[in-house]
Amino acid sequence: xxxxKLPTKSPHIDMTPMVDLFSVVLTFLMLTAxxxxxxxxxxxxPNSVSEKPTxxxxxxxxxxxxxxxxxxxxxxxxxxxxxxxxxxxxxxGKQYNVDFTPAELREFGKNPSSIxxxxxxxxxxxxxxxxxxxxxxxTGIPLDSLNNQLASWVLYCRQVNPLVxxxxxxxxxxxxxxxxxxxxxxQDKNVNRFDLITNLEAVKITEANTPK
Amino acid sequence: xxxxxxxxxxxxxxxKAKKHAPHIDMTPMVDLMCLLITFFMLTTAFSKPKIMEIILPEKIKDKKDKQEPxxxxxxRTINIILGPDNKxxxxxxxxxxxxxxxxxxxxxxxxxxIRKLLLERNTALFRKIKQFNDDITSGKVTMPHDxxxxxxxxxxxxDDTGPIVLIKAYKAANYGNFVDILDEMSIIGxxxxxxxxxxxxxxxxxxxxxxxTPASSQKK
Numbered sequence: 071x072x073x074x075k076l077p078t079k080s081p082h083i084d085m086t087p088m089v090d091l092f093s094v095v096l097t098f099l100m101l102t103a104x105x106x107x108x109x110x111x112x113x114x115x116p117n118s119v120s121e122k123p124t125x126x127x128x129x130x131x132x133x134x135x136x137x138x139x140x141x142x143x144x145x146x147x148x149x150x151x152x153x154x155x156x157x158x159x160x161x162x163g164k165q166y167n168v169d170f171t172p173a174e175l176r177e178f179g180k181n182p183s184s185i186x187x188x189x190x191x192x193x194x195x196x197x198x199x200x201x202x203x204x205x206x207x208x209t210g211i212p213l214d215s216l217n218n219q220l221a222s223w224v225l226y227c228r229q230v231n232p233l234v235x236x237x238x239x240x241x242x243x244x245x246x247x248x249x250x251x252x253x254x255x256x257q258d259k260n261v262n263r264f265d266l267i268t269n270l271e272a273v274k275i276t277e278a279n280t281p282k
Numbered sequence: 283x284x285x286x287x288x289x290x291x292x293x294x295x296x297x298k299a300k301k302h303a304p305h306i307d308m309t310p311m312v313d314l315m316c317l318l319i320t321f322f323m324l325t326t327a328f329s330k331p332k333i334m335e336i337i338l339p340e341k342i343k344d345k346k347d348k349q350e351p352x353x354x355x356x357x358r359t360i361n362i363i364l365g366p367d368n369k370x371x372x373x374x375x376x377x378x379x380x381x382x383x384x385x386x387x388x389x390x391x392x393x394x395x396i397r398k399l400l401l402e403r404n405t406a407l408f409r410k411i412k413q414f415n416d417d418i419t420s421g422k423v424t425m426p427h428d429x430x431x432x433x434x435x436x437x438x439x440x441d442d443t444g445p446i447v448l449i450k451a452y453k454a455a456n457y458g459n460f461v462d463i464l465d466e467m468s469i470i471g472x473x474x475x476x477x478x479x480x481x482x483x484x485x486x487x488x489x490x491x492x493x494x495t496p497a498s499s500q501k502k
Contacts (some may be wrong), residue, residue: 085308092315099322104330116461119469120334134457237333242458246364246451249460257341265333266461 110184110208111135116242117271124267128233130224131267132256133184134240138248139210140220141186144227144234146179154231155179159192161226166219168193186210189219213255220252224259239267336464338477354474358446360403362396363484364463366454370396371488380483386491391462400470404444410437411471438473447475452488 113133127148133141147154156179163170166189170178174196178185186208187195195207213220227234236256240249256264356375363371363386371386389395401408411434417423418430425433449463460477467475 082305085312089308089311089315092312092319096315096319096322099319099326103322103326115331116458118332118334118461118465120332120465122333122335124331124333239331240457240461242456242461244457245453246455246457246460247453249457250451253338257338260340262340263335263337265335266464267331268334268461268465270332 109133110141110186110205111137111139113239113241114243115239115267115269118266118268119271120268121270124237124265125235128231129235129237129265130227131184131237131239132220132252133186134238134244134248134252135210136241136243138245139186140213140248140252141184141208142211142220142223142227143182143184144231145182147231152231153179154227155182157230158223158226161230162189162192162219162222165222165226166190170196188212213251218255221255221259224256224261228259228261235263235265236261237265237267334461334464334468336477354446358444359448360400360445361448361450361484362463363480363488364449364451364455364459365488365492366452368459370459370463371452371491372396372399373487377483377487383483383487386487388491391459391466396463397466397470400445400447400466400472404470404472407438407441407444407473408471410441438471441473444473447472449475449477450480450484451477452480452485 111133113135127145130142130144133143135141144155144158146152156175159170159175159178162168168189170193174193177196185195188209188211191207191209195204198204198207211220211223212218224236238249238252253264359375361373361376365371365388368391370389370391372389373384373386375384377383389399391397414423414434414437418425447467449467451460464475464477
């Protein structure tokens with residue numbers, strides 16, 4: 071009796087549905103992605119119940135790291151043609167007698183990331199191409215009373231873009247005097263309204279908490 | 283794909299024309315996609331950070347512009363001082379006699395700490411705001427979405443029984459405490475709170491409570 075030969079199935083797995091699914095996920099991620107900004111210092115923001123989203127334009131973010139270093143980030147405005155960053159740097163250059171070449175200005179303007187470079191080192195910083203050696207320059211903006219560069223940055227940011235809002239992004243562990251110093255500098259420049267950047271944390275509160 | 287193979291076999295008829303199945307090996311593609319997905323998932327900032335607004339009192343730079351500070355009721359005032367190690371110190375009223383300051387009470391940021399304390403004093407306003415929010419969600423009161431916030435603000439402004447909280451920070455406090463206490467204010471719905479500089483009497487009070495000798499501290 072002849073054996074019934076069962077058709078041997080090839081050990082191929084049909085990957086088409088998997089590929090389909092992956093492409094959907096990939097497309098979704100690519101479209102919704104807002105790239106995480108690389109920060110010069112890791113910052114662990116505190117939590118709050120506030121549900122207001124951070125605006126993406128017209129903000130200057132002052133980053134205060136755990137060890138009290140201060141960095142500043144300002145955006146280019148709602149239209150990239152406005153080139154606020156380049157204008158601010160030109161003004162800063164005028165005050166601190168640093169001449170920037172158009173290439174350096176463009177380098178500063180095109181990637182809006184936090185900067186913590188003293189003006190004396192700014193030219194070197196912008197000329198450096200390597201990301202690792204660039205990081206060495208990020209020593210924080212000087213803000214002592216003799217050389218208060220943060221005050222000048224704040225002043226020119228507001229001159230160039232009058233709509234700018236001050237955001238403060240601090241680490242939970244930052245010592246308060248460091249924050250106070252920044253707040254004082256901002257208040258000296260007549261900034262009295264701040265946005266503190268926080269993470270959302272849900273807190274439930276009921277009448278049960280109130281004693282009868 | 284399986285269907286296509288069968289069709290070809292039927293059509294072909296001849297045995298020798300055994301065509302290769304039009305399988306495309308998708309494994310490299312899947313590999314690549316896995317990599318891309320992982321990359322995007324790691325670089326995407328899913329939760330956008332939120333902001334909390336705070337308005338500080340304007341600094342008076344010119345002596346000529348100096349105004350009399352607004353008078354507030356002593357009975358409604360609570361002073362909160364942020365201390366080291368996530369502790370909160372508070373006292374009610376004001377320091378009448380610098381020689382004999384009020385005793386500082388200590389509490390923390392847990393729900394049974396500062397929140398309970400302030401909620402006790404702010405119950406009336408808290409209930410009002412809660413009632414208002416419940417009415418909105420249950421549909422008892424209909425109102426355009428953008429006028430809800432102003433309405434709550436009005437409730438807060440009309441309040442004249444709740445506490446007036448003065449927040450101060452001792453130098454050993456950290457930024458997290460500062461955000462936490464402001465957060466508590468919005469959770470509890472305190473109508474009147476302000477962040478002010480700590481004065482030397484209060485610094486001294488903290489130091490006495492902590493057991494730090496006054497000599498090691500700087501006088502302001």
